[in-house]
Amino acid sequence: MSQSMFAQGLMPSPANHEPLTPLSFLDRTADVFPDRVAIVHGDMRQSWCETRKRCRRLASALVRRGVKPLDVVAVLAPNTPAMLEAHFGVPLAGAVINAINVRLDADAVSFILRHGEAKVLLVDREFASLAAAALETVPHRPLVVDIADALAPTGPTVGAHDCEAYEALLAEGDEDFEGVWPEDEQAPIALNYTSGTTGDPKGVVASHRGTFMMSVLQMTNWPLPRHPTYLWVLPMFHANGWCFTWAISAAAGTHVCLRKVAPAQVAQALDRHGVDHFCAAPTVMAGLAAERVQVPAGRTVRVLTAGSPPPATVLQAVTELGFSVDHVYGITEALGTPVSCVPQTTWAQMDADARARVQARQGVRAALLEGLQVADPETGVPVPRDGRTPGELMLRGNSIMKGYLKNPQATARAFEGGWFRTGDVAVVHPDGYFQIVDRSKDVIISGGENISSVEVEDLLHAHAAVLHAAVVAMPDDKWGEVPCAFIELRPGRHPAEEEIIAFARERMAHFKCPRRVVFTELPKTGTGKIQKFKLREIAGSQAAITRLAEPARSGE
């Protein structure tokens, strides 16, 4: 009876239901703040009114060139105005934006263009040769558009014939074009390839609803003030800049473009453009600390950092320089960073070491992420909050991807049990903050068993001869992967490989023990982080291992 009372004449109507989409932000900001600066690029300033016109021109021109709803339009460009314009112009054509990582090699770019079936490819001139090389192996050549960015290094375009100039394309379009809006908020808006841990990149599909929700999540979780001046340090090809392409636009902010990230250029942007917000990897923060980039007096610059926990020394250094850092956690499949290490008031009373430890945690879910758990991947039972029991980090909510393109098996695996499985291994502390103890790539899967590389490393550190140890996966015909240990020895110590292996076998399950031990100096980043990817490369090649191992042995 009550059911029927609320069922009468209360169905969604055009007045009260409209597909959620971040596209709506452009119109509102251009309507309300037409003269505010939308984009800064070197000496160029572009208003929101002009930016909307250009986005509409792009959309209109793409439609006139035959782009159909849900066609893919790829972009290979650094953080330029054209890249930002594409984030509105492409979806306004009803198409799906595929921003490609410019650091990939030609084979990977080719794979993405083929797999995503891109109909159009916008290419910044700096990456013309990369695009040309990639296109050689793409059977159906997309329409290629040459972006002659004002600040790009001069260079070749992608094949002088059969290539349109970006500005000429825009000139074909109608600046009053209203766009092709999604009829269903679940329609895709973006396609982002993630370098999977195994095999080919996977195409993460994001919906209009999902990116809308992540945009608003970012606005509320950081939280953004009115009119932020945002510096594009984080590449827009990383999950659409964690949706800040759209979120900063919703906040009627200013996008300050940046082709190359170097401390001097960041410093210049802070001085010249009044930048007050940016996102950056900890390595960028380390660079700012090393160069002593000082925030101009009287201001605070807010920074989101993700990727790995910011080292305590870096955190302290940049804080003293005037940066206010929030540590967040993200993953392409979540469309951005729905998790943050939001501070508790009690932390202010901690000593520096204790505070650094809690700030290194990945944290807790944002108010707009519906679910987060660290659970046993088999049973789905959440781990206890003991700071010790590892489980898999799982997320759930409206800002999670739709799935992997043309890969229903991988999608089903990723969503098994009703949660998105990040593959990251974490523990939960008594206060509910979780901490990643082993990035998914650091999990070695041997004969169906997961091995935590950190666990093996911890054991090896107990050996008196070991200064540093790093354990990675080594391919193995029988077991799939087996652990391979790289060890930096204490001065004067020269144990044999067999001695280390025996030491491990006495102390842990045999399947977890290193099959190979290589004595060598460990490759490190500027901030002292061990570059495991280099070790994985070495472990992937028997020849490389042998090369590295021999000198050590000969020195015995």
Add this chain to the structure above:
Amino acid sequence: MSQSMFAQGLMPSPANHEPLTPLSFLDRTADVFPDRVAIVHGDMRQSWCETRKRCRRLASALVRRGVKPLDVVAVLAPNTPAMLEAHFGVPLAGAVINAINVRLDADAVSFILRHGEAKVLLVDREFASLAAAALETVPHRPLVVDIADALAPTGPTVGAHDCEAYEALLAEGDEDFEGVWPEDEQAPIALNYTSGTTGDPKGVVASHRGTFMMSVLQMTNWPLPRHPTYLWVLPMFHANGWCFTWAISAAAGTHVCLRKVAPAQVAQALDRHGVDHFCAAPTVMAGLAAERVQVPAGRTVRVLTAGSPPPATVLQAVTELGFSVDHVYGITEALGTPVSCVPQTTWAQMDADARARVQARQGVRAALLEGLQVADPETGVPVPRDGRTPGELMLRGNSIMKGYLKNPQATARAFEGGWFRTGDVAVVHPDGYFQIVDRSKDVIISGGENISSVEVEDLLHAHAAVLHAAVVAMPDDKWGEVPCAFIELRPGRHPAEEEIIAFARERMAHFKCPRRVVFTELPKTGTGKIQKFKLREIAGSQAAITRLAEPARSGE
């Protein structure tokens, strides 16, 4: 082909799709900030952990008492902890919260209880007699729950027998109850009665999706910092406190309750509790200005004000006292205030008069409101931006109500043409900011309360001497507006002004009664329609009223 590419295995799943609901905010805040203060009430402090337990107890107890999904649970209470708890506890039972205006008379409360078919009524002790009187004419008595708020004046409960105590009810419930969550985000969460312009109040139905969107709209449009300390000046029974019941919870803020709004009590809350945000009608701001309520040094208190434009003198006075005021526009059917007079940087250079003029405009849509137009109500064509041509203000978007309960005709009328028609008449200035020139034909806003002129007219027509009655707003220093009645008498009848006023006061809530009654022939159009705009002009001038009133009196 592309369509099919994106159609493979990309359907919504539990991992990436969950019904949007503001209920999710409670769990997240209680999980992440269990020990932060959720509610302050006098000397009482209640943590988020405890608040969640109590909301869950309420939900669990309601379910055990037989409350079914979509049953209506009404609340008649001022801004107390119980009122806030009901905003989570009632929907967590799967039910719909109906917060009733405590300023209504028994007849109106009775109408609401009957029309909304309330199964449960929670009553603050201060309003026990009002509830008892209302219940006399409700055929199916709901379960009545007596809220013995710690700060309520001592008084009777609603019928000592057949009445549960709120705390006893909570004790019946399970503090670990996870709740009955909506399966469809379009499901109703709240029912708010608005004093319609004609006849009986209309029941505005709000959905989980709509209130979620309005909560997030408030968070992004004001925008809210982390952990705001919010003072409940605005009644929660006004459109669920414009959704700040949920928005402040999402921001992990503190709700500071307030039973009665008086400048001294607001001042005390600012001092004692560190309040930094509240919403208030311009009359409240005027009171703060008159009493010179000073914001403690070094702080700024942010205020949203709506209802009528804040007078320039009041705005200037409270700004000097340390308040930072944003002028917004709302309407119950929009679930809150999706429009605001967001400042432009150019305004800082204006002289005080010009700035006051632009600040008095209602403004522009928030980034999360999908559409706003001022258009000809017949043709739907937007009016020119000339600051002169009047049109009807129309809104569109995901935070608009589902419709009016059991009134599909009124719903259809309100949504005609795909827009929600506010009934407010506005002009649009060249900068795109709109300004209301004529409040919804017939609504008088007095001390933040909407009064339907038609309702007052209907009552006056019941007086034997009244032939025609027309009620319009008259400016008032304290209340903003008060009702002024123009009455055309039946031949040979000559009641005194006081008699008419007394007649009204016996029959309806006092705030709705005319302050002035002018006996005169009513100006009419050729078709016999009363020309209210002429009466508003008269009511706007004391001199004109006096001119008109005197002859009538002298004729007595």
